[in-house]
Amino acid sequence: MGKKAVHFGSGNIGRGFVACFLHESGYEVVFADVVDKLVDSLNSTPSYNVIERGVEGTVTKKITNYRAINSKYNEAELVDEIATADVVTCSVGPNILKFIAPVIAKGVDKRSNDQKPLAVIACENMIGATDALAAHIKDPKNTSEHRLEDHHERAAFANSAIDRIVPAQDPNSGLDVTLEKFYEWVVEETPFRPGKNTASNVERPSIDGIKWVDNLLPFIERKLFTVNTSHATAAYFGYNRQKQTVDDAMRDKDIRSQVAAAIGETSKLIVRKHGIPPEEQDAYKRKIMDRISNPHLADAVERVGRAPLRKLGRKERFIGPAAELAELDLDTSALLAAIEMAFRFQNVDADEESRELAKIMAENSAEDVVCKVTGLQKSEKLYSKVLEVVQKVQADSQD
Secondary structure, three states: OOOOEEEEEEOOOHHHHHHHHHHHHHHHHHEEEOOHHHHHHHHHOOOEEEEEEOOOOOEEEOOOOEOOOOEOOOOHHHHHHHHHOEEEEEEEOHHHHHHHHHHHHHHHHHOOOOOOOEEEEEEEOOOOOHHHHHHOEEEEEEEEOOOOOOHHHOHHHHHHHEEEEOOOOOOOOOOEEEEOOOEEEEOHHHHOOOEEEEOOOOOOOOOEEEEEEEEOOOHHHHHHHHHHHHHHHHHHHHOOOOEEEHHHHHHHHHHHHHHHHHHHHHHHHHHHHOOOOOHHHHHHHHHHHHHHHHHHHOOOOOHHHHHHHHHHOOOOOHHHHHHHHHOOOOOOHHHHHHHHHHHOOOOOOOOOHHHHHHHHHHHHHHHHHHHHOOOOOOOOHHHHHHHHHHHHHHHHHOO
């Protein structure tokens, strides 16, 4: 019997990144989704293309050997697929993890302890995404308490960090996905080593392209605080200055300087905290600046900037590194400038969070805004600086 992976979320990242690697590693891919049109299209189309674009040219890969299940209507079928799969992955967004957990829990519960444990890897822009998914799966609502004692015999959960820019797609592209050639998929290896809290027959899944590491945090924070920080900074400054796309924003010398300054600050934290050599981080930083400037991957600033409430969260790309830098008495001025632009990203078409941000800013004191949006405490050194930013943005909106 061949290898099988169940992947939740058949959007651009699911089809173009995760499923591509699974396919090239010899897995049959079973997509699980709730979008009727997408599920029907996958089941009626025997192949699609993944187009990788880089400065050195374009490579097209043909993806086959997949099918799709509509998880709204076919839960029992999906449970059976999970019960017989080798791997479960997902790219659904952090807020959706709790919704896919119940069916995964049922699939895991149906597995025999004689099988190799199911490898579960969440591929989300979130620190500890697989841990969060595992917590939902093991919640008493989804898994009976008496089944938790030997749960590790049926499933192994590994956090991961993914890094690949997938821009908005041509509306006429069908299932095809265009993305950048560069990628990084780093997964922690420890959960797949036999031990006290893992099964004796556990094995890491054979997926080509994964970089296996013992300590994932340096890779997660390097990516989140460099790629995501730079991308969002360019988007928010670009939106504020009427730029159409991120690459267009990066051609503006002032915006490019602001982006470089922001990730210059985060780089100091990454080097100091994780012991990454400065020259290695500098090279990574330069590569990121080139990646988000790629005109072949033009992406609207509104799309990249969407969900500002999440991006202004305590552990996210701006507040997270800025708070740590402030506690070390290091410069945060460029990050604060980016935070200001994020707070100004209000009432943007087709972005519910930007409308909610505008409502919060209009109806609350600056102190309450900082608390509700960023989660910062008054005792933290960054608090007063972000408070000043919020007060400034609120004052400007009243002029």
